[in-house]
Amino acid sequence: MFCYRGDLVEVFISIINSDSATMVSRLILAAVLGGIVGVEREYNKHPAGFRTHLLVCVGACLVMLMAMFGFQQFMEEHGEFVNYDPSRLAAYVVSGIGFLGAGTIIVQGYTVRGLTTAASIWVVAGIGLSIGVGMYFAGIFTTGIVILSLIFLNRVEDSFFKKRKGVDAIVIHATAKDTTLLTIISIFEENNVKVKKVMVERAPSSDNENLLRYQLKVLYPDQDVKLTTIEKLYKINQVHKVYSL
The missing domain is CATH 3.30.70.260 (ACT domain)
Structure with a gap:
């Protein structure tokens, strides 16, 4: 029984130290950060809310994880024939997320609405990429800036700019x-x-x-x-x- 427990401990430690644990922890953190931004958008009844921001952040993180870990074995086996750049997949996420953001923009005559939500989706994708590559501080700090800008700067706009404009x-x-x-x-x-x-x-x-x-x-x-x-x-x-x- 003691040996069996010892084997379980070793397996548990190996899982924690493995790439799988790293990927899971980064995906969870991306979901949390994207969800925080999404809660603010959902609370104010914008076109893209909690689920959209969470999924975008997790998806971007997954793409970055695939770029970082998905081709390790292939690179080890064919390293002399392959010139691999992980940033390519990130570039496709940054450009492709624009199509999703465009769906939140509504144009009515001279009026354009939804630009802030489109920008938040784009930023959330960047947060997911940063978490996926392991830049935790940058992702968390950026989330803080986004939340502050969406909540407090909106109040500044309602009070200060309302009087000015x-x-x-x-x-x-x-x-x-x-x-x-x-x-x-x-x-x-x-x-x-x-x-x-x-x-x-x-x-x-x-x-x-x-x-x-x-x-x-x-x-x-x-x-x-x-x-x-x-x-x-x-x-x-x-x-x-x-x-x-």
Whole structure:
């Protein structure tokens, strides 16, 4: 029995010291770091949330691990015939992740939304690559910077830049129809008002079950345009209430 336990200890130690343990630990760390960024995106209801960021980070880490460990045996057997560069796979991840990020960008007239989420996906891929290659400090430190920028800089933008640029928050209660949001956005664009963000939820304590609450962050050119735009919004048949926050 003692020898059997000793064999188990030796096997356990060999597993810990093996490349498999290194790869598993790096994949877990990549999942944690990518998930942290994804939680913030998921909480703020952005197109790419927790699962997307986690999967991107883990996938990038896996590609880097494959580049580092996947071809060791082949290199040992054919080292004199092969000129191998592990950074090639990393380069494909950096360029290929752009297609996924582009799917989160929404263009409506003069308004572009989703750029921050696309950038966070791209950064998360970089974090996964750094963890996969063993640059733990760089990956963790970068995650900290990303979280700080997404949470605290967003507050700075809402407070400081709102005052400087005239960004305003407007709330519209309107009947839910396929063309309601399109009509609202069209009025803003006709008056050269830039829509920075759109949030849609069911209006609270409403007798009409189809009444939705649209909250938009907009940038007015001047005060006259603001008043004109609000007046036009009131004339939409589906609109029940309009007010600024």
